[in-house]
Amino acid sequence: QKEVEQDPGPLSVPEGAIVSLNCTYSNSAFQYFMWYRQYSRKGPELLMYTYSSGNKEDGRFTAQVDKSSKYISLFIRDSQPSDSATYLCAMSTASGGSYIPTFGRGTSLIVHP
């Protein structure tokens, strides 16, 4: 079993839908939780970053962390075709003076007009 599990999809939704992306993890030592977005032929870019359990909102994006269940989610409201990308969850703990993220395999999201 991988430390971070993420359904690869693809997830196809109509424009304007609310999207829910999820990851589960097994390592209770993880302290930081992140969501990255990766467009085709590009490197990942950080979308959301959170430390504690609970919700964090940024525009149309909401990140949710439930440490007791080892489950994190990313919600996208009013989804747009430009949101079509692969979404990677990542989580990290301290290691040798830095925080090295462990990534999920990514969920491919397609938002069709």
Next chain:
Amino acid sequence: KAGVTQTPRYLIKTRGQQVTLSCSPISGHRSVSWYQQTPGQGLQFLFEYFSETQRNKGNFPGRFSGRQFSNSRSEMNVSTLELGDSALYLCASSLDGITEAFFGQGTRLTVV
């Protein structure tokens, strides 16, 4: 300011050869990390360098090595290439390995 620059963008090598990939971090960033991305395994951590020292290492064979120069630029080397080394190799830089990391566009390596 300029982002993370990786060169070359694409590379085709023959099994058994070696390859060197380059990464120029964002100015002022001292931490550089390397990742391998494949459809089957996703993004996997290779190693991290900070101030010319390898600070963390992932679970990859010794054929994968790297180094960092005094200007924080980093190189990654893979010797005795195998078909399974075909992947997108990504470099990420951050100020200190703790704050946000910014990724380059990657080098697509194909081993034939």
